[in-house]
Amino acid sequence: MLQEVAELSTAGQKEFARSGPHFSDRITADGRDGWPVEAGRYRLVVSRACPWASRALVSRRLLGLEPALSLAIADPIQDERSWRFTLDAGERDPVLDIAYLSEAYDAREREYPGGVSVPAIVDIPSGKLVTNDYRSLTLDLATQWTALHRKGAPDLYPERRREEIDEVMEAVYRDVNNGVYRAGFAQHQHTYDDAFRRLFDRLDWLSERLATRRYLVGDTITEADIRLFTTLVRFDAVYHGHFKCNRNKLSEDRVLWGYVRDLFQTPGFGDTVDFDHIKRHYYQVHTDLNPRRIVPLGPDLSGWSAPHGREELGGRPFSDGTPPGPVPPGETVPEAGRAS
Template sequence: MGDEAGATTGGKGSEPDASSAETGGKYVEPGGEFTRDQRYIATRITADGRDGWPVEPGRYRLAVSRACPWANRLIIVRRLLGLEDAISMAVAGPTHDARSWTFDLDPGGRDPVLGIERLQEAYFRRFPGYERGITVPAMVDVPTGQVVTNDYARMSLDLSTEWTAYHRQGAPELYPARLRDEIDEVNAVVFADVNNGVYRCGFAGSQKAYESAYRRLFDRLDWLTERLSGQRYLVGDTITEADVRLFTTLVRFDPVYHGHFKCNRSKLSEMPVLWAYARDLFTTPGFGDTIDFDHIKRHYYEVHRDINPTGVVPLGPDLANWLTPHGREALGGRPFGDGTPPPPPPPAERVDPAHTPLG
């Protein structure tokens, strides 16, 4: 999802106007409020195959960009559940033009499994002339080369609930039945005011729209501060889907959202509770080892040319403070519940250490 290519202002993260392919497109509608297009390809991959796409190891390929917070969720959940062998992963580069995310990181600029240069090709194989955003994350059927779904919120839940036969031994329960109502409630407000809230600030086309989004964002961050001041995780005493969804926004806050999106009442590193919470997750296996700060900064600052016309990428902030002690263990909690941490990522999926300079 994140910041995709294909349509006009409004898509899942941001979908540029196709008239500006050279710069990535238009993100801000002058005088208006950013409205996210939430019409996704709703097909589901399920254990019973009721939508025609059954769970089957090796059949599907998850297309992501490490720059995108929405795709980052799927990367984390796939890691925590140990689904690397069951679902392969295609990693697009950090930038895109108005047409599509591209596989420019791969030899010859083609994904080695799907054989395509642009994610757009997988969308068009199922929906010729697909008019909405070419978005990540997306699940692609390898035999046909067709996109199956880009419904990022449902995708991560289905990894937890439909792919259980292929979870690793010791996989945590990220969406336990007993907590689903509360997780859903927390996710709904965090999405509206934080995950999407930073975009509503950054892509606001008027002072009024920006100020409204800014206040909603920081009011919600204050609410989260209060909630997390006495408990280690958002729901229950273990990591759940709710923590994954909040983390991918928080980890981008100081490098991108504080300056680029004008979310500047305070940095994350100046909000003690949320900063400690984010560092706790960052140092938890499966979280920080998925983060590519270089891709994150390059994406936002190079692609959003109507916000940052020069395309200059800032050198800061210093990232070494991500590894300072967080002290959240004092609140108790068991990160993986009755499960275990995931092993290190496969060598081919490890983030370049130069892209996450932690000192």
């Protein structure tokens, strides 16, 4: 994520368009792509700044895959070689022994036509990238890694509801997840206007949908909620101002503000969010939008812990399961990035 955004946003008058992942191999229970599910074999590389990578962070926590799938966290500030491991001792990932995620990409295919994106899964023994397919990665964690799920893990992609989940996720992706980028990187007024209107029409639709139900599909958390959450949690901090998505703040929509706080306060969601990484990345990497690289001090984050009242709508966050346990040592969000 975001490498391709930066390239497209500075390419003359070319409008923003998100390309598909170049490496779309899947890690499956039967290993049909040559990558079988195996505890300890793979490493998930993320940036806490990236909403697409944040999906994987939330899914991994909810499903209890921390012991089976180790985690590498990239610096939120990229350089000319993209995502780097400067947060680690010696500025190298301690498991993969690389300084840049691009080294895993090069090990898989040198000079491939594309940017270095997260989330990515790397095969530890070979050091090769397996996949950067953000579209299927979390669905596979939910459906292919079941033998390694924790006891009490929720079913995030229940088979009987998949058609509805897919429909909701497609609408959310088109108008919200991707819509904020279409607005933020628009090169023409009419393109911005279209993205803006589609975004807020969809947010209004979501607000109406969620006014009488706690979650997007059914009465439990699903993949659809994860995908909406990772955009909404960034909305007031970056998209409202930085991407000019400013009809109103999320905190001014009673339903959506309650919904996103409900999820944020659910174990597995808010404990993966680093507002410091989010703000520093967007405001310091997108120099075409913010050439002086000034990071705003706001917004006030204290409201994230306020009561949301969504329990009155019923619902069972984890269905018949249980919440995930404590965040593993070494994976807690630093104090600077937490909502107070």
